[in-house]
Amino acid sequence: ATRLVNNWHKVLENFDTEEIDNFEHDNFNKLGNLPPRLTTKSFNTSKKALEFAKMANDTMAIAKSYYYIGDTFEVKQKDSAYYYYHQAENLYRLFNNRGMIGKMLFNKGYLLFYEGNYIESEIQVSKSLQFLKNSEDKKMLFSCYNLMGAIFERLEEYDHALRYYLLAKKELSNLKDEGVFDKNNSYLVSVSINISNVYMEMKQYGKSIKELKKVKSPKLKEEWPNTYATVIGNIGYIKMKSGNLFGVENLLKEALEVSQKSENEASVVYKLNNLGEFYAVIRDTLKSISYLK
Numbered sequence: 001a002t003r004l005v006n007n008w009h010k011v012l013e014n015f016d017t018e019e020i021d022n023f024e025h026d027n028f029n030k031l032g033n034l035p036p037r038l039t040t041k042s043f044n045t046s047k048k049a050l051e052f053a054k055m056a057n058d059t060m061a062i063a064k065s066y067y068y069i070g071d072t073f074e075v076k077q078k079d080s081a082y083y084y085y086h087q088a089e090n091l092y093r094l095f096n097n098r099g100m101i102g103k104m105l106f107n108k109g110y111l112l113f114y115e116g117n118y119i120e121s122e123i124q125v126s127k128s129l130q131f132l133k134n135s136e137d138k139k140m141l142f143s144c145y146n147l148m149g150a151i152f153e154r155l156e157e158y159d160h161a162l163r164y165y166l167l168a169k170k171e172l173s174n175l176k177d178e179g180v181f182d183k184n185n186s187y188l189v190s191v192s193i194n195i196s197n198v199y200m201e202m203k204q205y206g207k208s209i210k211e212l213k214k215v216k217s218p219k220l221k222e223e224w225p226n227t228y229a230t231v232i233g234n235i236g237y238i239k240m241k242s243g244n245l246f247g248v249e250n251l252l253k254e255a256l257e258v259s260q261k262s263e264n265e266a267s268v269v270y271k272l273n274n275l276g277e278f279y280a281v282i283r284d285t286l287k288s289i290s291y292l293k
Contacts, residue, residue, distance in 0.1 A: 043072040063091035063100070070107065078111045085111075099140075102131035106144055113151060122151045142171035142187075149194060158202050165195045186224050189215045193230060196238070205242035209235055221258070226267055229258035237274050240281060252278055 046068040053061035070084035089104035109124030129144050149164035169191045192215045199208035212235050221228040236251030256271040276292035279285075 043069065046072060059091055059094060063088045066091065067100075067104065074107075074111065078115060082108055082111050098131045099135060099137060102128045102135065102144075103140060105131065106140065106147070110147060113147060113154075118151050118154050122148065122155075125151065138171050138174045142168050142175065145171060146191065146194075149198075153194070153198060153201075156201070158198050162195065162198045162202075165191055165198065169195065186227055189220060189224065189227050189231065193227075193234065196234060200238050200241065205238055208238050209242075212238075225258050225262045226264050229255045229262070229264075229267060229271070232258075233271055233274060236278075240278055245278075245282065248278055249275075 046065055050062065050065035050069065053065050066084045066088035070081045070088065073081035073084065085104045085107045089101055089108075092100040092104060105124050105128035109121045109128060112118075112121035112124060125144055125148050129141075129148070132140055132144060135141060145164045145168035149161045149168060152158070152161035152164060169188070172188050172191060192211050196208045196211040199205070199211060212231050216228070216231050216235070220231065232251050233255030236248045236255065239245070239251070240248045252271065252275045256268065256275060259267040259271050272291050276288050276290075279288035279291060
């Protein structure tokens with residue numbers, strides 16, 4: 001059995017260093033809606049590791065292999081990913097490994113969210129938080145809070161959404177203190193955009209704009225141009241919704257220009273629609289039609 005366990009570890013050593021890093025940071029990547037960067041090699045390696053773990057009757061190694069296999073299925077075969085995460089969760093429960101149980105529950109909730117099953121997603125993530133609420137894993141706590149915010153935003157329960165987004169933002173501050181924040185600095189902006197959107201839906205336009213102005217900066221424009229375009233475009237759009245049209249046209253046009261330079265087609269279409277809506281508001285029908293067509 002010892003030799004088989006050693007073989008399990010040896011198989012996992014075949015992962016590239018970057019892939020191992022992706023596994024370790026997978027849940028943190030999810031919060032920014034980044035797809036896991038796992039390959040066929042990852043799947044084959046995980047399957048091989050699972051074989052050795054089963055031969056050695058090593059339950060913990062089997063659980064970890066199920067977890068890794070779930071990650072490889074996550075993008076294209078969500079049903080399979082859910083199955084393997086659930087299998088891993090059941091095994092981690094045998095050891096009362098609260099951190100990994102919480103992580104598997106989060107992964108299941110994440111999959112359900114992107115399937116549009118928000119009620120079931122909320123149930124899974126709530127369970128996850130029960131296991132993680134006293135955890136020192138600030139990344140996982142951030143992931144859970146941020147996903148809960150997104151769930152309640154989709155359900156149009158904006159008070160709850162705001163509460164969880166603010167908790168997520170607080171966890172990001174803790175991550176910044178640990179030095180983890182530097183290479184993930186777009187997450188704070190993403191959370192601020194989420195908070196701003198919720199304030200807008202609650203018609204608290206002043207708070208919505210204020211939240212975005214906190215993160216608007218030349219550095220953001222230089223390092224994350226698409227995100228910068230979203231920030232200034234949203235400021236312009238929210239001002240328009242509030243009835244304050246001063247400076248709106250310039251903000252919306254700059255947002256469009258930045259998106260066009262970045263060649264982000266989906267963002268460009270969104271910015272064109274916003275400009276079309278602006279010109280409809282000021283009753284410039286010809287311009288409105290030219291942007292909306």
